[in-house]
Amino acid sequence: MFRKIEGTFVSLLFAGTAFVGAWWGAHSWLPSLASRHGAGIDSMLNYLLLTVGALFVAGYVALAYFIWRGSRRDVIGPRFASKKTERILSAGLGLGMAIIAEGGVLAIGMPVWSEYFDAAPPADAVEIEVTAQQFMWNVRYPGADRVFGRTDPKLVDDNSNPLGLDPADPHGKDDVVGLNDITVPFGRAVHVRLRSKDVIHSFFLPNFRVKQDAVPGMTPEVVFFPTRTGQFELACAELCGLAHYRMRGTFNVVSQKEFDEWLRTQK
Amino acid sequence: MVTHPEIGVVRRYIFSTDHKIIGIQYILTGLVMALVGATLAALIRLQLGWPETTWPLLSTLLPAGYQGGVMLPEFYLAVVTMHGTIMVFFFISYVLVSGFGNYLVPLQVGANDMAFPFLNMLSYWIALLSALVMIFSFFVAGGAAAAGWTAYPPLSAIAAAVPGSGMGQSVWLVSMALFIASFTMSGLNIVATVLSVRAPGLSMMRLPLTVWSYFIASILGLLAFPPLTAAAVMLLFDRHLGTSFFLPSGLIIANKLVANTGGSPLLWQHLFWFLGHPEVYVLILPALGIACDIIPAFTRKPVFGYRASVWCLVAVGCLSMIVWGHHMFVSGMSPFSGEYFSLATLTITVPMTIFGVNMLASLWGAKLELKSPMLFVCGVIALFGSGGLGGLFLGNATADMQLHDTYFVVGHFHMMIGGVTLMATFAAIYFWFPKMFGRTMSEALGKLHFWLTFAPFFTIFFMQHFLGIQGAPRRYYAFTAYDYLKNTRGQNVIISLAAFLLISGQFVFIVNFAWSLFRGRVAAANPWRATTLEWTVPSPPPHGNFETMPAVARWPYEYGVPGPDGDFATQTVPASAVPVTL
Numbered sequence: 001m002f003r004k005i006e007g008t009f010v011s012l013l014f015a016g017t018a019f020v021g022a023w024w025g026a027h028s029w030l031p032s033l034a035s036r037h038g039a040g041i042d043s044m045l046n047y048l049l050l051t052v053g054a055l056f057v058a059g060y061v062a063l064a065y066f067i068w069r070g071s072r073r074d075v076i077g078p079r080f081a082s083k084k085t086e087r088i089l090s091a092g093l094g095l096g097m098a099i100i101a102e103g104g105v106l107a108i109g110m111p112v113w114s115e116y117f118d119a120a121p122p123a124d125a126v127e128i129e130v131t132a133q134q135f136m137w138n139v140r141y142p143g144a145d146r147v148f149g150r151t152d153p154k155l156v157d158d159n160s161n162p163l164g165l166d167p168a169d170p171h172g173k174d175d176v177v178g179l180n181d182i183t184v185p186f187g188r189a190v191h192v193r194l195r196s197k198d199v200i201h202s203f204f205l206p207n208f209r210v211k212q213d214a215v216p217g218m219t220p221e222v223v224f225f226p227t228r229t230g231q232f233e234l235a236c237a238e239l240c241g242l243a244h245y246r247m248r249g250t251f252n253v254v255s256q257k258e259f260d261e262w263l264r265t266q267k
Numbered sequence: 268m269v270t271h272p273e274i275g276v277v278r279r280y281i282f283s284t285d286h287k288i289i290g291i292q293y294i295l296t297g298l299v300m301a302l303v304g305a306t307l308a309a310l311i312r313l314q315l316g317w318p319e320t321t322w323p324l325l326s327t328l329l330p331a332g333y334q335g336g337v338m339l340p341e342f343y344l345a346v347v348t349m350h351g352t353i354m355v356f357f358f359i360s361y362v363l364v365s366g367f368g369n370y371l372v373p374l375q376v377g378a379n380d381m382a383f384p385f386l387n388m389l390s391y392w393i394a395l396l397s398a399l400v401m402i403f404s405f406f407v408a409g410g411a412a413a414a415g416w417t418a419y420p421p422l423s424a425i426a427a428a429v430p431g432s433g434m435g436q437s438v439w440l441v442s443m444a445l446f447i448a449s450f451t452m453s454g455l456n457i458v459a460t461v462l463s464v465r466a467p468g469l470s471m472m473r474l475p476l477t478v479w480s481y482f483i484a485s486i487l488g489l490l491a492f493p494p495l496t497a498a499a500v501m502l503l504f505d506r507h508l509g510t511s512f513f514l515p516s517g518l519i520i521a522n523k524l525v526a527n528t529g530g531s532p533l534l535w536q537h538l539f540w541f542l543g544h545p546e547v548y549v550l551i552l553p554a555l556g557i558a559c560d561i562i563p564a565f566t567r568k569p570v571f572g573y574r575a576s577v578w579c580l581v582a583v584g585c586l587s588m589i590v591w592g593h594h595m596f597v598s599g600m601s602p603f604s605g606e607y608f609s610l611a612t613l614t615i616t617v618p619m620t621i622f623g624v625n626m627l628a629s630l631w632g633a634k635l636e637l638k639s640p641m642l643f644v645c646g647v648i649a650l651f652g653s654g655g656l657g658g659l660f661l662g663n664a665t666a667d668m669q670l671h672d673t674y675f676v677v678g679h680f681h682m683m684i685g686g687v688t689l690m691a692t693f694a695a696i697y698f699w700f701p702k703m704f705g706r707t708m709s710e711a712l713g714k715l716h717f718w719l720t721f722a723p724f725f726t727i728f729f730m731q732h733f734l735g736i737q738g739a740p741r742r743y744y745a746f747t748a749y750d751y752l753k754n755t756r757g758q759n760v761i762i763s764l765a766a767f768l769l770i771s772g773q774f775v776f777i778v779n780f781a782w783s784l785f786r787g788r789v790a791a792a793n794p795w796r797a798t799t800l801e802w803t804v805p806s807p808p809p810h811g812n813f814e815t816m817p818a819v820a821r822w823p824y825e826y827g828v829p830g831p832d833g834d835f836a837t838q839t840v841p842a843s844a845v846p847v848t849l
Binding site: 006007010055056062078093117133156197206210213235236238243244248 | 517628718734
């Protein structure tokens, strides 16, 4: 008697877990979307949510059923399933899983991935250099000449010249340098050159589905296309030290007119 | 048969070369380290649940970590780093891999001891030393290492980058090097034991899945650990001898130009994860093997698909060596490598699905007895399912772009190398405690322990997956700085409450363990009516294990047959008495 009751409870534990889990999963989802390639990432995630969610519920319900049924049996069923059943189960589920996992990557994931990484920045993309340092984001625009001035680590002084701009380089004269605030015009692609002065940081724009480590000694580039205006948050996603948790920046998508005005007031 | 002369208490229980004593030493050391790791987890959850509350008592208890009742961010990072390090390397590796590996492998292959008993003793004492060195790092100037258990340079390489990267990080690296030396000796021993001292009749295809899993895990450890040893030494050189393996030119830290030139921070990540990924299989395979051997004792029928399961273990072992880059999709590594690593990683789902389904299907047609070990094995199956499915998100490079370094990752690896291994560890302790100590643990307390462990554990780490989907980055001291994370505040309170319930629940286990050690019901040689060789000898087994060399006649899953002692036949029951299945 106790055996049956216990079996029922344990079985309810797993079945309950499945349904409460699925309910919770359906209720806590991504930050609102604001980029074009992000739609692809979201379809990838949605595809996984659906397939994985279904497998999760099915697996837990199966476990719950076996526990419920098993705790009511006084003699075992057949010792072995037939070879055929074994093969079908292994091959069927193994292959099924391969199709779900690899199929998802090949059909949905890879096109998004290559579009994102292979995309050459359009000619009118707004060029921005973001240089991370403990615990802030230095933002630089190339100015009217559209060329970033030369920098040299030897010239860096956190107070007077945080990026180490070389005063001898004429291209640097019109560079616009700011801190923690990135502003971009709506309707154009954003092309970010990512650098770091000290340790590894990660440039994470949750709403844009953009995350790229800023690694000292490398200059990875990110290209993406905002799909709406507004003020968004920039977070650091790679442990960088004491104030990692508040290395916050803002990312503003404004109209071209507002952007031009903003840029004028910056220098 | 070798006779074993009487030996003194010191050689018998302390500097022992007996694999059973060494196994128990590892298990007890690991359980003590788990208490340290759990205390650190409690501090983390206190901070994340109530980031703006002051705790005056903690200022008194831990004056170096709390000021005015507020946790210092540098202490938080040290606590996070040490929690991860201790739980992965000093709890799960010690208890599940080295501890039960040592205890079970010689018994289950029918050997007197490990192939190299002295090396085995040496490996334990170096392991203990490495644990002590790791604990010691809390007390050096600047405190313990604070760059995360992954210790990415430059953060971990330059003292000015974070306080823990002072002496603490050097001590951490020394401790890791000692740990690896010890773990390598232990792994070598297990491989040699499985290959060379199996009892007659015990072919590889008659080995219990436990032994198979330790065998594969040990080979993986031997292949994967050396690169990390090299990396640890290189990082020590960068820190103290002026080399630049991991440090590029032009670093400016604390407004000073660093002199190093020409290194690459990504090199560390490749070396670390070349170890790090196989390492998670080193931890999880024994958990799966153990689950497969406990199941039939409580279902009273053979496991489902034994041969397929063995080949899955082998396949997973091979695949685990070539997928490390899935930890680095957004690291700046070439996106082409990302595509390869993504496809390779997801092929692991095939053998792992088959293995998981085999575990689940082993319950089909069962006459199920939900004793404590079996309850925890149900936990293994459940967490392996949910954790494994989470892997489909992270192995997928496109999805990982959003989820990398968020709480999704934290939830995922806690389900797998935290949860599957924890559940298997408890299952193994409840199952083999009678064999180890000759006494039985309390069933009632064991069942209570299961409910207090599984439910909160699942709640915590399942919810963390969705914190990650909502965009919460990991290793944050607080989630107060961001508007988009406002809604996660309440979730963190729930997670913290569940964590405290989980930790409190472990006291039931501690009481049960301690009480049963001295007062538990005396155990018979084979209390679970199981079939593997350790159950054919008295509980606890004598020094030297087997009085006469066991002759193995069959595979380890001969359940559901009319045998001499009931519905099973141990591996030594001759073919003439009970027909042989395999």
